[in-house]
Amino acid sequence: MQTKLDDKVRELWPRKVSGNVSSEEKENDGVYTVSAVVRLPDEGDSSNRPLLPLFSCPRRYSDFLQGSRESSGYLRERFEETDVLGPIAMALKAHSVQDSLKLILTAFPPRDTIMIEATPEAESTFPFYFG
């Protein structure tokens, strides 16, 4: 997984060894990552499933195997299911990818997304642990 992420970053952002943003760069010049889990049919019928898949908090990309000693990179900006549900429901009701992406890319972010206190997931290195 991390190797694939690293390969993709080298492909698209060849000058970015890590997602750190230098003092001369704007926040959006950095590279970030966020993940979600694909749901499979054997995980129960659709009526019993949560409305949304499990998703992580956004974090700065860093080349983990390069031995970065920095913190996990999780941002203080957090989102809840209620923030995500509306735009995703609308995007999934569109009839083309283009329309779906247009809805997503113009979605308005919720207010009050900055976490003041550190949370346990902010201190872990990876967002998901699978047995």
Add this chain to the structure above:
Amino acid sequence: MAVDDILQDLLANSLPENKTQPAMNTDLPASGDTSASGPDKLVRALERQCSAQYTDPGPGIHFIGLLLAVFAAEIVSGYWAKNAQRIQGSENDPARLISCLYSGKEAAFVLAHPTEVVSQFKHKLNVDADKAGR
């Protein structure tokens, strides 16, 4: 039903221009091309479309990144809902963790097995333990 439309749209985009769309749109293209699995092709097609439309989202960049990741996961979930028999017939578990990489200029997707995350993490811990033991 709309997820079907989106899947159909993506799979049509994933086909080379000189090939026609397969009759069963949510199946893999019947091209014999084994270079990538169906979900991988879907994700690549989604990435291409996203690249064409993506502009700097400004202060909402992390929210947009999250929406893209969740949307991609739901699209791949929709693919597997339509192609459950492919999971049963496969030796390997399907890749289940989709990550959206994004900046102000680009957005991209990576579909992988989450167990690889754990194995990489264990490798890292072992390396650190070796270093500490020296």
